[in-house]
Amino acid sequence: MKRKQQEDDGVEKAVSTTTVVATSSNTMSTDHLLLQSSSKLSQKQDYIFHGGRRHVRPYYFEFISHVNKRWTGKTIVDLFADEFKGRPRDYYVGAVKSGRIKVDGEIVPVSYIVKSSQKITHFLHRHEPPVMIDDVVILHQEPDVVTVCKPASVPVHPCGQYRKNTVVGILDAEHDLGTLFPIHRLDRLVSGLLIIARTAAKADFFRLQIEGGLVKKRYIAKVIGVFPEDEMVVDANINYNGSEGRSTAEDAISSGDDKKVKGKPACTKFTRIATNGTHSLVSCEPVTGRTHQIRVHLQYTGHPIANDPLYLNQHIDNLETYIAKRIDAGERKMVSPDDYVYSSEDFSIDPMCTNCPKLIPQGYEEHDEALWLHCVQYSGTGWEYECPYPSWASL
Numbered sequence: 001m002k003r004k005q006q007e008d009d010g011v012e013k014a015v016s017t018t019t020v021v022a023t024s025s026n027t028m029s030t031d032h033l034l035l036q037s038s039s040k041l042s043q044k045q046d047y048i049f050h051g052g053r054r055h056v057r058p059y060y061f062e063f064i065s066h067v068n069k070r071w072t073g074k075t076i077v078d079l080f081a082d083e084f085k086g087r088p089r090d091y092y093v094g095a096v097k098s099g100r101i102k103v104d105g106e107i108v109p110v111s112y113i114v115k116s117s118q119k120i121t122h123f124l125h126r127h128e129p130p131v132m133i134d135d136v137v138i139l140h141q142e143p144d145v146v147t148v149c150k151p152a153s154v155p156v157h158p159c160g161q162y163r164k165n166t167v168v169g170i171l172d173a174e175h176d177l178g179t180l181f182p183i184h185r186l187d188r189l190v191s192g193l194l195i196i197a198r199t200a201a202k203a204d205f206f207r208l209q210i211e212g213g214l215v216k217k218r219y220i221a222k223v224i225g226v227f228p229e230d231e232m233v234v235d236a237n238i239n240y241n242g243s244e245g246r247s248t249a250e251d252a253i254s255s256g257d258d259k260k261v262k263g264k265p266a267c268t269k270f271t272r273i274a275t276n277g278t279h280s281l282v283s284c285e286p287v288t289g290r291t292h293q294i295r296v297h298l299q300y301t302g303h304p305i306a307n308d309p310l311y312l313n314q315h316i317d318n319l320e321t322y323i324a325k326r327i328d329a330g331e332r333k334m335v336s337p338d339d340y341v342y343s344s345e346d347f348s349i350d351p352m353c354t355n356c357p358k359l360i361p362q363g364y365e366e367h368d369e370a371l372w373l374h375c376v377q378y379s380g381t382g383w384e385y386e387c388p389y390p391s392w393a394s395l
Helices: 076-083 089-098 167-174 200-211 293-301 319-326
Strands: 018-022 033-037 047-050 053-056 059-066 101-103 119-126 137-141 145-150 191-197 216-224 232-235 237-241 246-250 267-275 279-286 373-380 383-386
Touching: 076 089, 076 101, 076 119, 089 101, 137 383, 145 167, 167 191, 191 200, 191 383, 200 373, 216 293, 232 293, 237 293, 246 293, 267 293, 279 293
Parallel strands: 191 373
Antiparallel strands: 018 033, 047 053, 059 119, 101 119, 137 145, 145 191, 216 279, 216 373, 232 267, 237 246, 267 279, 373 383
16 A cells, blocks of 8 residues: 655655644644754653554654755745645645745745745644554663664654654653664664664764675565575666665566666575475575665565565465455454544644644555564674564464
């Protein structure tokens, strides 16, 4: 399923670190909203646990962007209505009139035409998507580094629609570790080892080893079919399509000798750990680090990850039915997002918000399932960190 585009999925970037608290007034302007500066990204009371998910209490937030070439010459309302379709046009008209949307710090008429490089701020009631309820477990902690087991569905750091519902946000709320510097990333649906530096110097230490090709990493995956017993090396370019959010693998043979191979060079080593004839557990060692590299290289071998919603479509006729069947008695059961019943004790309704009184943002329809891909080890010169296997890593 696809989510409708939300404003914070677009090019507008959040650079404000201001927390906002509402007073008792019900006016639609921003005059009754008090801005309070805070160094913390999130706190324990920011979260609501409901239906097997971790939700974030909706909060006020200010997005800041600057007019780019494509936006120049549009009216302020047309800009938002065209670029950020997650909200109706009438909302943007009201937001401009009330001063929730400003240009260079000033309230402007709805017919105002924006100019290049002008600063645009959008003050809104922000609803984040939920994530699975699993804890972010600390595996190893030192003065300058901490390693955690990242749950599936949780982004590493603030991005897109997610800010507090991230590994960095949850650690800030529950462990108060101070400033954190994630040294590598894991896709949102991937679980496993995440190494986070606690100082800029330690982050540079890891960065230099990664850039120097000195770091080895290993994942485990559960794939369809009987994976070959001998080690398999896939050396096929990865071509990522941003508009589709997926990658394809291509080599000189599959593209034809007379065609230029698309994408960036990528290499992954695979070794079968075990098989039961239906599924196989496979050790995955990516030599390079391209987007969705392991997932698409496994698809390339004919043994995609057995519950991968993006790369199973060539092997399963009815993908949605297959994924639905995977969420059975042995998997986590989550209620529908619409089952949430609003309570004034959870959060205050904003009169202009297009998401209230629902807890989740409009257009969010997904039931996340942990992708059967898990990072188990990272090692470099003089260091090595590991993460336990997940519960699904058995046959």
